[in-house]
Amino acid sequence: MASWRSFWRLTRLERLLLLRAMLLLPLTSLALRLAGFRRLQALLVRRLPAAPEFSKESAAERAALTARMVRAAARRDPGRPNCLKQSVVLWWLLRGQGIPAELRIGVRKTGQVLEAHAWVEHEGAPLYEQEDLHEHYAPFEGPLSAASPGTGTQPR
Numbered sequence: 001m002a003s004w005r006s007f008w009r010l011t012r013l014e015r016l017l018l019l020r021a022m023l024l025l026p027l028t029s030l031a032l033r034l035a036g037f038r039r040l041q042a043l044l045v046r047r048l049p050a051a052p053e054f055s056k057e058s059a060a061e062r063a064a065l066t067a068r069m070v071r072a073a074a075r076r077d078p079g080r081p082n083c084l085k086q087s088v089v090l091w092w093l094l095r096g097q098g099i100p101a102e103l104r105i106g107v108r109k110t111g112q113v114l115e116a117h118a119w120v121e122h123e124g125a126p127l128y129e130q131e132d133l134h135e136h137y138a139p140f141e142g143p144l145s146a147a148s149p150g151t152g153t154q155p156r
Contacts, residue, residue, distance in 0.1 A: 020093060021072075021073035021090075021093065024093070025070075025073055025079070028081070028085045028088050048095050048096055053098050054099060059099045059100070063094055063101065063127055066093050066097070066099075070090045070093065070128070073089075082118075083117055084105070084118040087103055087104075090120045090128070094122065099122065101122050101127075102120065102122075103119075104120070104126075104140070105118045105140055106118075106137025107137055117137045
């Protein structure tokens with residue numbers, strides 16, 4: 001009951017972003033399993049709508065808000081979406097709003113274990129990262145989401 005009261009206290013934009021993220025997280029999980037990362041990314045790039053540009057300040061505010069709503073949706077998702085699923089959803093929601101965003105993936109080796117982490121950057125700064133986690137991973141060269149909105153081009 002308290003969750004519903006909290007939900008209705010959100011602004012209309014926050015509710016819309018939260019609901020979109022709650023819908024996209026399980027769909028992204030399924031799509032990654034069935035189609036794989038590159039196919040899903042190509043599909044999402046083709047489906048990006050032409051969106052208005054924001055001023056640099058308002059884009060940063062909207063990016064932070066969108067990241068908070070994706071994180072809130074992830075906390076409520078029974079599937080416990082990992083960083084890749086959350087990052088794909090955040091990247092797509094941002095790009096769909098006309099906000100520049102780059103999906104990054106990095107790796108590190110801890111003993112004999114190779115670990116990976118995904119995050120989203122806006123204007124070169126990571127969004128919703130806790131304690132600069134991304135700094136412990138060596139990112140792949142160049143962003144994985146360098147394609148521009150509305151084009152089907154792939155990253156270099």
